[in-house]
Every structure is written in structure tokens, then in C-alpha cells.
Amino acid sequence: MTKMTLPVSFNEPTSLLQRCAEDMEYADLLDIAADRTDSTERMVYVAAFAASEYASTIGRVAKPFNPLLGETFEYVRPDKNYRFFIEQVSHHPPIGAAWAESPRWTYYGESAVKSKFYGKSFDINPLGTWFLKLRAADGTEDFYTWKKVTSSVIGIITGSPTVDNYGPMEVKNWTTGETCLIDFKARGWKASSAYQITGRVNDAKGQTRFSLGGRWNNKIYARFTPGYEAAVEEPKHGGMHHRGSVSDPNQAFIVWEANARPTGIPFNLTPFVVTLNDINEQLEPWLPPTDTRLRPDQRAMEDGEYDFAATEKNRVEEKQRAKRREREQKGEEFEPHWFHKSKCPITGEAFWEFNGKYWKEREKAGNGEAWRMVEEIF
Secondary structure: OOOOOOHHEEEEEHHHHHHHHHHHHHHHHHHHHHHHHOOOHHHHHHHHHHHHHHHHHHHOOOOOOOOOOOOOOOOOOOOOOOEEEEEEEEEOOOOEEEEEEOEEEEEEEEEEEEEEEEOOOOEEEEEOEEEEEOOOOOOOEEEEEEEOOOOEEEOOOOOOOOOEEEEEHHHHOOOOOOOEEEOOOOOOOOOHHOOEEEEEOOOOOOOOEEEEHHHHEEEEEEEEEOOOOOOOOOOOOHHHHHHOOOOOOOOEEEEEEEEOOOOOOOOHOOHHHHHOOOOOOOOOOOOOOOOOHHHHHHHHOOOOOOOHHHHHHHHHHHHHHHHHHHHHHOOOOOOOOOOOEOOOOOOOOEEEEHHHOHHHHHHHHHOOOOOOOOOOOE
């Protein structure tokens, strides 16, 4: 599915780079985690952040646009005190390298997927590791990693496709040795079994400290269960006001709640996703010519000009192929502008490290000096 050139009617007017930026919708969970003094409690909120990104997949059965090689996307939220950046660093296999930073945390990793088609459904298996450095209020820095779970689109043949996310997720704190195991239950035949998750936070000795439960499309709860694991039910009346009180084993508390999803937004996009594609007079002069928001086929689709979108999609994809042939003839490799391959000193894994030059270059946009070495990919 990622290799085939599909008609534009299969798409939604977002890019895979923006899909990755959707991780940031609940970034406030990381700020809450950084405020907690107990490291196992921090893990509860970090794990909720790792699980929260799946809420936006409900009803999202159209395909995002495949980014062009060198395509970029930035998302800056001064009100939330973070900024996010991603660059498409490889085309075969398709890989987007992402980096988000705030005074309290740094979150980075790669958006790389392997797709498998089963006739009635297809699975999207994420391959990259995600890394988080969390700077706690007391000055300690925790280092976490996790991998994303499998997303599946089922019911393609019946004409009522549904998105499911399933599989185990392990969030590991390399600084303390604590882990959180979350199990995304596969959707069964009964509607009541859909979207369920269960989990537990274990300390460095493997002893359970918190149990987790809930649904990834709605709410996640936790309960302080020292030394044992328990099923976590929705808090009784008043549980809403119990958010963040961890010392009471008799009472679950809400860790995360999905934002409301108004009906009537095309392609079942979330209100947060709609903000990703916004372009205005203040922002446009600062963007590089590689930014997704300036991509003509995706923009035309958002404006409802489907025929023009299809023509433009074909044109930009042909332009990319021609550039690839030109590079091959010259014996050149594509070099990303903003990331380079590196090795994590803690886990030993390879990852794409942000070189920090993007934001420095962007500062020059005010006097028209920016982006001179950036290729015109559209």
C-alpha cells in the first residue's frame, strides 16, 4: 500500500508527517509527568502519553499522503511551550525522522512502517523506536524508550472499514530500570471488547506499583496497587476529581481523557489535526519550500479540487522519480538537511539525530535569507 501509486480518492488531505505530529495532541501528559516527584508515578503519565496517540485513529480509514523525499513539517505551539519538526529522510524504505522539544522534555524517533495486506484487512507495523528525555522538577533526567503497536484496518471488503490498534507495548525507563507493560487488546466480536487496554507499572525489582486500565479511544485509569496487579475499573462518582491522587489503593484515578470529537469534520479528522494544516499570512513567510502545507496536491484536495489534486499528485511524484534517476546517474546519495544517523549511547540503537540547524535557518526568513540551499521538491 505504501509503494503503490493510488488515486487521490483513497487519501485524506494530511501527510504521514502530520500523522506523526498527531502524537503531540496530549503532550501536556509529559508536563504532568515532569512535575511528579515519584518516578513510578512519572511512568504512569509517560505511558499514558505513549497510548494517547491512538485516540485520533478512530474512523480514519483514508490514506495519508506519502511524503516526498526531503519533505518537512513543523508545528510550533508557544502556548504549550513546545515545537515539533519532522523530515522525510528516506523514500525506500519510507522513514520520517521526528524531533520535539520543550524545556521539560525531548521526544524523538522515526516514523517507519511495514504494511501487510491480508485480503480483508491490512496491518501497519511501526518499526522505529521512540525516545523520551524527561527533565523532572528535582533536576533528575529520566530516559525512556518504547515502540508503537500494530494498527489494522479491518472490514475493507464489507464496506464498513474500522481501525483497530493491538499488541503489547513496553515503556522502559533506562535511568531507573522501571517498566510499564501495556496490552492493547485485539478487537473481538463483541463491541464491548473494543479499544480495551490493561497494564502495569513495575519498579526496578519487577514489583508492580500501579495497575492501568481503560480504553485507548476514551479514558485511561490507574490505581496504586503495590505488590500486586488488579483490574482497574472506571472510578465511581467523583473519580473525575480524583485525578492524580495516587496513594489510595481503593480508588482509581483518571490519567488521561480523549478530547471531544465533533461530528461533521471531513474524513473524521480531529480538531487537533485540522490545526496542523492551517496556513496563514503570519506563518507562510517563515516556512521552507519543503513544508507539507505548501504541497500543491494535498492543498488542492483540502480545497475540494479533486481533479487538480490528482494531476498535481502525479506531477510531484514524477518530479521525485526524475530527481532520483538523476542522482543515480551521478552516483549521489540523498543527504537529509536536518538529521543525521547516530547511535544511542544508552540503548545502542541507531536513530536519526536532529542537528538543530532548522530553527537557526528559520530565523533568517525574516530578512529573506533563509532556505537558499533547500531543494524545490514540489
